[in-house]
Amino acid sequence: MIKKALVVIDIQNDITKNYKEIIANINKSIDWAIEKNIHVVYIRHENLSSGTRTFKPDTCGAELASDLKIVSKNIFTKYKGNALTSEEFSNFINKNEICHFYITGADAVACVKSTCYNLRKANYDVSVLTDCITSYDKRKIDEMLRYYESKGCKLIGLNDLLNS
Template sequence: MKNSALVVIDLQNDITKNYMEIIARVNQAIDWAVAGGMHVVYIQNHNLSAGTRTFKPGTHGAELVPEMKIASDHIFTKTKSNALTRRPLKKSVKEFANTI
């Protein structure tokens, strides 16, 4: 599945209090993707708004949850609701497509 990727979005300390209910399934999906030769991409939300209390860059809340398996260094941040607006992610998607 070289032309496929698993994208994990916003699984960060501030996103939910109940992520422990799903983390085992997320990790299973990551293992499945790696075993299938897929790229694994992680997206983090960074809230740059003045006075923000969540997803503040450099805080524990903005970090990916510690129980999640990190299978690649393809970790991208977004500051808007659409991760595809970020140039580094667009560039990586194009690079992945060229490896097919």
């Protein structure tokens, strides 16, 4: 297995806004990762705050979306925006000596942003798949792409990835 991972962040039933526009691309990136023998990792968010309406533990809304291609048992739960706060995910990275991450996900201005920032802060190589991320406010995606780049992330489109 190559020391790389494709990370799918928060493609869950409670992410109803805009993810349908990128799910086909995410599934294609998963096929690419399998073909290249790259780990595929799924990150789930759960809200533990009382009064929360989304991502409640043990609810349908917290489950991975049914149209997301699931190809591994590498499914980790986080309770904060940054995926590295999941001890199980951090352990998986260390055990498999992963050094490069390809990022896809549902909220470019929240969990995707926090995860990219913290992966770069830890000196990992990070590539953001530009047409495999979305946000509740899609007008902010270009701003987020500039932010990712300013933090040292590489931006790559799905077609360029598939042809690499």
